[in-house]
Amino acid sequence: MIHAATKGAEASGDSPLATDKAGDPILELRDISLSFGGVAAIKDVSFDILEGEIRAIIGPNGAGKSSILNVISGFYVPQEGRIVYRGARRPSLKPYQVARQGIARTFQSIALFEGMSVLDNVMTGRINHMRSGLLSQALWRGRAEREEVENRKFCEGIIDFLEIQHIRKTRVAQLPYGLKKRVELARALASEPKLLLLDEPMAGMSVEEKEDMCRFILYVNDEIGTTIALIEHDMGVVMDLSDRVVVMDYGRKIGDGSPDEIRNNQAVIDAYLGVVHD
């Protein structure tokens, strides 16, 4: 139901390709191939992500979805192909360099600092926005103090945005799974990403937690204007949330288009959905 409200634009216009909100490509993958020894994880995959859209990557287990995300975030370096980011070809970078370029991600298995509070975890997302030196930070004077106040203010905005005020000072280890996922999203957002990669943001969640997460993903896309690429198994979620969908199978791209097109694409139905329900 939430989508009808926030995504009214798509519902009315039946444009087959991207929506009117999306702009130029922010990221293009061209002919990417990645293999581990003899195992080919990605074969010749090309697609683009447009500025301002929600792009879903779906496919059965082992289809290469996470590998794609890892290529984008710099964890894996593809053997072949080019990555064009914001109009320029990207050389092979280390993950932290990718992060500095404005790409943030969450992980399939939660990767938070369990012993730290939610607030401190979110603050780590601001690391690329801190310039003060070690000495000034240790003495807590001048620039370090100013920066911390500014960054805290920014993080509090995100905490408010994702409605996690009540756990601000709680240790992450004590939180239930659904909230940890939300904290991870908060940390990713704290870095003010241009492109946000979400690896199965809703895996293992209850229906209610999923609905909450959907709402927040839409909010992020809508209010902050962040471009989002996500991997998700829940078909209902994918079809409702995303503007365009890429379908992978055995490392190849077998479909690309709007949720409606994907739903009616025979190759996709055969490979992934299995049975037609209508």
Place this chain on the structure above:
Amino acid sequence: MSESAENRRTRSVPALFRRNAAQFGSEPAYREKEFGIWQCWTWAQVSAQVETLAKGLIDLGLDEGDFVAIVGRNRPDLYMSMVAVQMAGAVPVPLYQDAVADEMAWTLDHCGARFVIAGDQEQVDKVLEIQGKATTLETVIYLDPRGLRNYDHTRLHSYRSLLERGEKAGSAITDELERREAAIDSESICVILYTSGTTGRSKGVVLTHGNIISASRISAKFDKLGREDNVLAYMPMAWVGDFIFSIGQASWTGFCVNCPESADTMTTDLREIGPSYFFAPPRVLEHRLTEVMIRMEDAGRIKRGLFGYFMDHARRVGASILDRRPVGLLDRIKYALGEILIYGPLKNTLGYSRIRVGYTAGEAIGPDIFDFYRSLGINLKQLYGQTEASVFITYQPDNEVRSDTVGIAAPEVDLRVDEKGEVFYRCPGVFREYYRDPENTRATKDADGWVATGDAGFFEKKSGHLRIIDRAKDVGKLADGRMFAPKYVENKLKFYPSILEAVVFGLDREHCVAFINIDLAAVGSWAERGNIAYSSYQELAGHPQVLDRIQSHIEEVNAQLANDEMLGGCQIRRFLVLHKELDADDGELTRTRKVRRQVIGEKYGDLIEALYSERSRISTETEVTYEDGRKGSIAADLDLRDTKVVPAEDASPASGSPMPEGSRK
């Protein structure tokens, strides 16, 4: 200062806001925790913002005498909006934020609201959903813009844009506002509050500025409230108490109203603010006490031992020390030590350290809960009030506090009990009328201004305190002519932590029977400790050991009732434990969680008949409504049980309050 000038300054709420801005403009008026910090508005800022909002509203086309519905959680911006609406000559109508769309449609349609000021997307969605039903609705203003960017903004305005309109408003609007403000006097309508409707459709209670201000003035004087006091605004804005505390008394005394960050952060915010004047309904106090007890059970042995030892001592002398009754020196020293080791830290954790005056009301409070807080040195008192009276009818003076009475008549309140036992009152806070409902107005308020409370009660001979037994129309007779007061019995049952709700039937019958709802948290943790396995609420509710436990509670209550001359006939012969929780979404409770006896009686008619038959088991099916409005049904087999009844003549000596159970042993 001439008297008329003083009168002008205090004749309406907007006038009081201006007076406060002029006299102590730099002091805090409202605070709200946002982005992890307490944001503060001074009286000068509040007054200026209210004026800007009022101009903005006039610019948007708000007319004098219009109605503006306000719905959202407690936020300074919404309180200021209410006063701005008044300043612009219109009438604010706060609504319950958890009301479903249908209820909202009915209210909006009844008062003919043209404007709605909504807190967030959730509320805006509800308003948009009912557009067709509330035909007078024209403009919606929202406070939190999140998620609303892509909405059609032809009739939707953000709060920010309203402020901008107000700032840009020209002299024509300024003059118009001045004219409208000058026209407000103490007879103008201050607010319409829709009652929660224990008995069917809710009624719109019309309260004037005079009502609100006199009620605030009298109560503030009674409890010596002043500018230095702090309150936490967390009760629904549509409830009369919140309107009196957060707008009436705040504007009269100039104290500071603090709004929590969100419903989930309430306890943290409470601790940070440490209010000096506090209201909590019995169920909140009970919930906090349960929390403390559960945490104490997990504490180490030394802590647990200290806690037990000093709490015993507090129970013995704490209330006496609070009431300034004579207490031995040794006991005082021991209490002082307890204050350092246990009571002080505990009050601090609860956020109750600075409470000077605390009130509880709305329903009967369990004596052990009440005594627990008082023994800690928290000045918790009871009051009895109604929306129709602008809250205050009776309250307990310091040093005359007891759990089973509601105190003496408030200053300037006349009180009487008629021959049938119904309580009537007359006071300056008495409402003008029910909006568009002359029939009910006449039935409730007579020509001399006496208002029927609908509650049955009596004055205690010794103390002169009022005791409330039940709703007057619920007090009836059993078939043999003995008195039947179901709520009195239900309250006695509900004092047991295992029992969440009880509904007693017996009007014009031979004897009484009861439906019981178990408290999942309390019974669940008891079951866990006793290794009783269960997988659902329904299964736990039907477990034989749970039924045994409930039965023993009922039999204890029966024994107490046997001692009561008036109510000995209300002992419960048979009972069952319901397979689902009574819920406001199913219409079984009001939004303030009061039992709707008639609805339940009709819905579960088959179960009542079974209780009056010889059967010991019945299968039944019940329709339920989920939070999103979908409907489903629950089927169950229920055990019907007989309970022991004590004949009045060989009743055991009074056992007082029920034995505290589980953790409170």
